[in-house]
Amino acid sequence: MGKKVVLIGALDTKGQEFQFVKDRLQACGIETFVVDTGVLGDPLFQPDVTADEVARAGGSSIEALRAGNDRGTAVAVMTKGAAAIVIALEQQGIVGAAFGMGGTAGTTVAAKALQALPIGVPKLLVSTVASGNTRPYVGVKDIMMMYSVIDIAGINRLSRRILSNAAHCLAGMLQHMELEQEAEKDKVTLGITMFGVTTPCATRVRELLEEKGYDVLVFHATGTGGMAMEALIKAGYIQGVADITTTELADHLVGGIFDAGPDRLEAAGIARIPQVVSVGALDMVNFGEPETVPAAFKDRLFYQHNPTTTLMRTTVSENQELGRIFATKLNEGFAPTIVVFPKAGVSLLDMDTKPFDGKAEREALYASIKQHLRADIPMVDMEQDINDPAVADMIADSLLKLLETNKRG
Template sequence: MTKKAVLIGALDTKGQEFLYVKEKLEACGVATLMVDTGVLGNPLFQPDVSASEVARAGGSSIEELRSTNDRGTAISVMTRGAAEIVAGLEKQGLVGAAFGMGGTAGTTVAAAALQGLPIGVPKLLVSTVASGNTKPYIGVKDVTMMYSVVDIAGINQLSRRILSNAAHALAGMITYMDTEQETVEDKVTLGITMFGVTTPCATRVRETLERYGYDLLVFHATGTGGLAMEELIKAGYIQGVADITTTELADHLVGGIFDAGPNRLEAAGRSGIPQVVSVGALDMVNFGPPETVPTQFKERSFYQHNPTTTLMRTTVSENRELGRLLATKLNAGTAPTLVVFPKAGVSLLDMDARPFDGKEERQALYEGIKEHLRSNIPMIDMEEDINDPAVADVIAENLHKLLELNKRG
């Protein structure tokens, strides 16, 4: 069955542009499949999946959407419908790549469908909003966004060049996706969380586990990094975790910008995969430039990590609650789990004579974990700080042991 480039968009208002991209792709030898999401009128050309089918998949009908004439409702329905249709095409093995374009509405509709596809399937969005906040459209998937520069409204000297580039980029991705892929051994894939202030630990853990033959995925704990790892665990891509840097819990609790949401640190436990967890960078909450720090925190301790990142020291009470949260999340899982607590510091800033050195804060964090952690989840106390090689070695060796035991059943 031939995989195709699935095009998702409104053929009543963007038909000319989609026809141009479709013809460019087909000229490159790439088969296409057009999903129409237009509500206002008839399509410029015949799609493979009609707007009526998309509306039904979204829980309504074209007739109802047109009679209601509510733009917000129409976008919501077609967003759900497009995601449902494309997911169905993926299950049939038809999706080799996916493409969408538009303004905020067209980008929203197509992005939902693209985010539902597995990581590795080429995904490209040409959008008027690609130079702004792209997080809602990319989520935690490998979506490529191209800024359209001008509005997507007709084929002109500039849009022709941009859409041609987009079509040829997608054609290249789908054509060479398999042929250019290196043949690799079937390795067990592990996830590691890292931050700048836990890099020495994460690097040594990665290098040790690589010597054991594992394939390592390293996630920067910036909110989306943690979310991406959790999604890959749920999808079955990751078979074990060295969750060294759990700092996203602090941002979620206090209101920092690197919040990974309420379900961080839960996927491994629910999936039953081995995990070694530590408390990396729980000494800090992340904000943007100094002027973006909420006024209620003005009396707190800060460290200017760089011009765009301001770090705020977590308090004793926050650390006690973070310990409780971490323990509660681990208690709810069924995975083989071990906690490593470095008593001399949880980051490069939380060490003797460093800006965030906090013995009371670390003690509160420790007590919060110890008081609430299930008795059958081991916790190894270490006198060193998190970036000491001894801590990294304990994390790596214990994860390897858990994986070996898990493999034996």
């Protein structure tokens, strides 16, 4: 069976709309495969995977869900089941692209299924909630969300245009995917983490690695950026890392808004891929507008990065703990690893005469890493700040050597 666009949604309440999208895709020469997630009634047309099959994959049955008459339970079961079905379809080589649409419930069910697919597979979700907070639905996957503007309730002058655009967009992505995959073939992919205050370093490292023929992905260390990189490492998409900007560890420790979760800085060690790690932007914790900063921090040192981003300087004690966390995570991994520590500053703000210049904080971070880091993991001391070209050169050269050694090994 060849690859198709998998349509995921409730054919009892949204059957007319899914039929419309299905017809538009087929008019473009694109085959479809339909997964029904409707619980309330019979589907408008026959799907390839029935709602009962989805419910059973989620640990229940359609009869039990209807008898229970509990919307929350039904959504949870169908969400789990749809993801399981889509994973199985992807393993069978059926999924060329995926599409979902709905309100809050339909979006939740379809989003989890789309999140289960690998990055690079075209994914599109038409939703009534796409103009709000989309993080729960997108996660760290390349899901395109299109706002439906009106409720998804029938085919009318506006919904016809929006759903046609969605179908044609998906068809275009699918039709051109093979061409893009051919262009990407044979390149080793590396990951780099960057923040505004580590941009000079990350940019130079990227350019040096690209000169050597590597494909370089740069991740903005805003919580989701770090999570996305870790997910791609786990998926085998990235073969080496210059983890320059580990600032998300500070947000996780202190409670900032750019928290990448408890597993940050662990994927490369588990995957055993070469990594060069530094302490970029560990001088700061990130918050939103000034009024969003918790009252408990009112006496701390702040810097207004822009109207919506307030930065708070990390303390000596926080740096001591960050050093321990940083070292422990590296110690528990199995990757070829080198640590590069810029002793004159860890960001554009943590330098002589700059707002976050903190010799005591840097020394606390350095001493803690040194104390806890495994003896067999090299730690390179640099007298310059992190954005000095010499530091970038050291990071790039170190990673290139690890990659070469790993290749020979």
